[in-house]
Amino acid sequence: MMDPLEAIRRAGRIASNVRERIRSRIDAGVRIIQICEDVEGWIRELGGQPAFPCNVDIDHVAAHYTSPPQDPMTVPEGSLVKVDLGVHVEGYIADTATTVCLDPRYEVLVEAAEEALEEAIRSIRAGVRASEIGGIIERAMKRRGAAPIRNLTGHRMARYLVHAGEAIPNIPAPHLHRLRAGDLYAVEPFATLPEASGEVVDGPPGNIYIFKKKKSLSGEMAREMLRTIQSEYRTLPFAYRWVARRFPGPEGERAFVELVSSRCLYSYPQLLERSCRPVAQAEHSLIVTEDGCEVITA
Numbered sequence: 001m002m003d004p005l006e007a008i009r010r011a012g013r014i015a016s017n018v019r020e021r022i023r024s025r026i027d028a029g030v031r032i033i034q035i036c037e038d039v040e041g042w043i044r045e046l047g048g049q050p051a052f053p054c055n056v057d058i059d060h061v062a063a064h065y066t067s068p069p070q071d072p073m074t075v076p077e078g079s080l081v082k083v084d085l086g087v088h089v090e091g092y093i094a095d096t097a098t099t100v101c102l103d104p105r106y107e108v109l110v111e112a113a114e115e116a117l118e119e120a121i122r123s124i125r126a127g128v129r130a131s132e133i134g135g136i137i138e139r140a141m142k143r144r145g146a147a148p149i150r151n152l153t154g155h156r157m158a159r160y161l162v163h164a165g166e167a168i169p170n171i172p173a174p175h176l177h178r179l180r181a182g183d184l185y186a187v188e189p190f191a192t193l194p195e196a197s198g199e200v201v202d203g204p205p206g207n208i209y210i211f212k213k214k215k216s217l218s219g220e221m222a223r224e225m226l227r228t229i230q231s232e233y234r235t236l237p238f239a240y241r242w243v244a245r246r247f248p249g250p251e252g253e254r255a256f257v258e259l260v261s262s263r264c265l266y267s268y269p270q271l272l273e274r275s276c277r278p279v280a281q282a283e284h285s286l287i288v289t290e291d292g293c294e295v296i297t298a
């Protein structure tokens with residue numbers, strides 16, 4: 001087994017390499033499923049595993065969309081395209097995101113998210129309160145003429161856990177915990193227009209699932225599918241695309257429907273900006289140190 005710090009750093013290097021590589025491939029007309037499969041394929045080629053499905057979120061979709069099998073959707077002209085990707089090495093996770101802007105009018109949102117992220121990172125060290133970081137993010141956004149999404153946050157991560165409890169808000173919310181040296185966090189400001197509602201609401205399913213609990217199942221294939229999901233993805237989110245590749249055809253589809261309807265799996269909804277305004281995102285993962293932090297996805 002690898003040293004945890006070495007595994008986290010390795011995951012971080014893979015994540016930043018893949019993030020920068022995919023940026024140059026994103027343009028109007030490109031298929032969303034191509035973006036997802038390039039990202040996930042490159043992660044595996046570089047010796048990592050996806051920690052969750054590659055999210056490609058367009059315009060007012062803030063988070064949690066990945067392509068279903070044979071997704072016909074393409075990147076629209078003039079859209080704001082967020083790519084959010086996660087890599088794990090032996091369960092140690094790096095989570096990072098970037099926004100490609102195909103409409104110069106929304107460039108300000110990308111700059112606001114990136115600048116807020118940079119300022120947040122400069123403020124992080126052991127002992128800082130999460131609410132203080134939220135205040136810094138909100139102020140940086142406002143200075144740029146943007147507004148944060150109030151109900152999306154960064155998060156602490158642990159082995160095989162993308163969300164391990166403590167949050168880092170994007171507003172000075174009363175999250176009173178202090179960051180501790182050695183903790184691994186993802187920080188992710190989401191920027192929208194000042195006239196937007198500034199909140200996300202649940203939308204349709206985003207084709208992303210996570211194991212919830214074991215239940216008695218009628219179908220033999222459903223039972224085998226659940227065993228595969230538990231051993232392959234453990235407590236990490238996964239794509240229906242990945243399961244359909246292992247269990248193809250209508251029989252596999254029926255088994256998957258059984259797992260979802262019997263609530264063995266949780267289906268993540270897409271998160272949509274309530275007033276349908278465009279959203280930009282920037283995200284890095286970092287390890288808190290006594291006098292600062294080490295950004296692992298730089």
Ligand code: MN
Nearest residue numbers: 084095096097
């Ligand atoms: Mn992310």
Ligand code: MN
Nearest residue numbers: 095186188283
């Ligand atoms: Mn995250």
